[in-house]
Amino acid sequence: MSLNLSYGDLGDACAAAHALDLIGDRWSLIVVRELMFGPRTAPDLRSSLRGIGAEELNERLRFMERAGVVVETELGYLTKTTAYALTDWGRDLEKILSALSLWALEGSAHYPVPSTGMTPSGVMVAMRTMVPPQSVTTQMPVRVSWKLSDARCPEVEQQQFRLDWNEQVFDLDVGDVPRADVKVAGDSTAWAGVALLGHSLDEALAQGALRVDGDRPALERVIRVFSEAMAAVG
Template sequence: MTLQLSYGDLGDACAAAHALDLIGDRWSLLVVRELMFGPRTSPDLRASLNGVSTEELNDRLLFLERAGVVVETELGYITKTTAYALTEWGRELEKVLSALSLWALEGSTHYPVPSTGMTPSGVMVAMRTMVPPQSLPTETPLRAAWRLTDSRCPEVEPQQFRLDWSELGFDLDVGDLPAVDVSVAGDSTVWAGVALLGQPLDAAMATGALRVEGDRAALDRVIRVFADAMAAVG
């Protein structure tokens, strides 16, 4: 359960201490990560957050809602389904997630490799951390799409992401594009291994864990961007 006594109650007026009161509990930032690309239902969140109990998740969602980080919403037009979404203030926490990730990569010798499991949202947050939106403008535009599932959670719907790489920058986000140069479908953990660890794409395709349609050279170009970014951190 969420601590009843805040750092402020204990006499600490530091802004960082207040931030920890809001998002420092176990699961809170991971809930935020899973909501970073759009609303999710409580069952989908629970499936994506391995190890969280229903009671823990409900506690975190209620606390984050009261704190102004998430808001309850509805999905669907005919059959309304309760879901949760980040507020505008809550979306600002991507900066915090990115900073924590880079800090861990730069100094920790115990970082769990992505082969232990990454959700679709987790992979995309990591990719945007390594190559932030509006970075790396290019004179040769490229559009790509990903339809990622988490093989550990077969009941959760796939998530769709798109990359619009142009003179405006490397814009990676949720959603669709009317036309793409290349598309990738498959398991999010396997894609994390390819994009973030340099594991061979051909091997992932050979096992059927990833499927690629379109311009393979365009995808190789995208993969090189992340290989360079990971090398710079390492």
């Protein structure tokens, strides 16, 4: 994929137009979302990016690499596996994803946001979007650990995330947290429903979509904060 017939070629020197040449196609920002918490292989990305073909994904990754948004890397020490990771510049696109998400939610009365499914990375990016630093409250501290998989993509390994939330910091990222107060495991879409859409935690537990081990009241405080943030936007 090349930059032939870019906005610049057509006489438009706007920086926003140039950005659209780089990441304005259907898939680029979704690739960025799935790489936000660490490197992924092309097959894993394809499983998470529903509707994209292998050739189209590989072409998009090659273009994003030439553009400086992603970089090819390796996973593992003994068996080298090719994967893709975001560059520092690529990680800066999280603020673009967050702004687009908030814009879509604010206009949901005109064109509702779908609620059909979310990947583990997708729901965690959404959670980081919905709680800006000024929302940190004295209801915390709390430490939460998640192990989430996408029930629609059973071949993709689960991803682990952790939240360390106290009066000074809201730190939601990939990995584990020592001495977690509560641990959540299960389907990412089910967790998105509970945390962001007001679905019943009891129902998700009863259906086996989620499992909770530890301080459930602490988890419910976290859910309440996110539910209130979603309600404020919608």
